[in-house]
Amino acid sequence: xxxxxxxxxxxxxxxxxxxxxxxxxxxxxxxxxxxxxxxxxxxxxxxxxxxxxxxxxxxxxxxxxxxxxxxxxxxxxxxxxxxxxxxxxxxxxxxxxxxxxxxxxxxxxxxxxxxxxxxxxxxxxxxxxx
Amino acid sequence: xxxxxxxxxxxxxxxxxxxxxxxxxxxxxxxxxxxxxxxxxxxxxxxxxxxxxxxxxxxxxxxxxxxxxxxxxxxxxxxxxxxxxxxxxxxxxxxxxxxxxxxxxxxxxxxxxxxxxxxxxxxxxxxx
Numbered sequence: 001x002x003x004x005x006x007x008x009x010x011x012x013x014x015x016x017x018x019x020x021x022x023x024x025x026x027x028x029x030x031x032x033x034x035x036x037x038x039x040x041x042x043x044x045x046x047x048x049x050x051x052x053x054x055x056x057x058x059x060x061x062x063x064x065x066x067x068x069x070x071x072x073x074x075x076x077x078x079x080x081x082x083x084x085x086x087x088x089x090x091x092x093x094x095x096x097x098x099x100x101x102x103x104x105x106x107x108x109x110x111x112x113x114x115x116x117x118x119x120x121x122x123x124x125x126x127x128x129x130x
Numbered sequence: 131x132x133x134x135x136x137x138x139x140x141x142x143x144x145x146x147x148x149x150x151x152x153x154x155x156x157x158x159x160x161x162x163x164x165x166x167x168x169x170x171x172x173x174x175x176x177x178x179x180x181x182x183x184x185x186x187x188x189x190x191x192x193x194x195x196x197x198x199x200x201x202x203x204x205x206x207x208x209x210x211x212x213x214x215x216x217x218x219x220x221x222x223x224x225x226x227x228x229x230x231x232x233x234x235x236x237x238x239x240x241x242x243x244x245x246x247x248x249x250x251x252x253x254x255x256x257x258x
Contacts, residue, residue: 060156093212097208097211100207
């Protein structure tokens with residue numbers, strides 16, 4: 001079977017691949033979690049420093065700079081502001097926050113922050129078991 | 131939550147940077163608790179000292195003191211660090227007593243229940 005040639009790699013894709021390999025060594029999969037979780041963990045680690053909007057399951061949407069992420073996909077945001085501030089007056093003075101991974105519905109990324117081909121590639125590799 | 135070493139404490143998602151700070155904790159049931167973070171663990175179980183529940187109904191709010199609280203991590207939605215220099219609430223909001231805020235809460239709950247039941251009664255009419 002003829003295999004496709006790998007897509008051209010950009011600078012950020014080298015960075016992601018390095019983090020992905022690093023994560024596989026430092027964070028071995030633990031009880032009950034699939035190795036596929038590591039892919040998104042590495043992906044978010046690559047996005048640290050970018051502006052994202054996290055939408056929670058309780059419909060609260062928070063915009064901020066991604067400070068850090070962990071193996072549970074808990075997220076720490078800096079310089080946060082709530083998208084619909086008037087509806088959530090209690091969040092007025094919150095500038096940094098920790099969001100538990102289990103309550104996240106979406107993480108909205110900047111359109112130029114996503115290298116679709118790279119993610120697609122890595123997912124294919126995961127599925128194959130590599 | 132990863133256990134951070136002394137060198138990467140500022141880069142990790144550890145709650146260690148929030149220790150002894152005044153925090154706003156949002157719970158899954160919609161409650162907002164404020165307090166000083168005294169302890170945490172990998173499940174985001176949290177110990178809050180001097181905790182109070184901030185109840186907000188429309189333009190009214192009330193802080194109900196609760197004391198020392200241990201919160202089970204599965205109920206935590208968000209833990210926010212309150213900026214002490216900024217106003218915690220918009221200036222148009224007024225503080226009221228516990229009894230009054232409970233009355234306002236009850237009124238709000240009854241209004242939403244009424245709206246819900248009215249909608250149910252209208253459903254059979256099949257409006258577009």
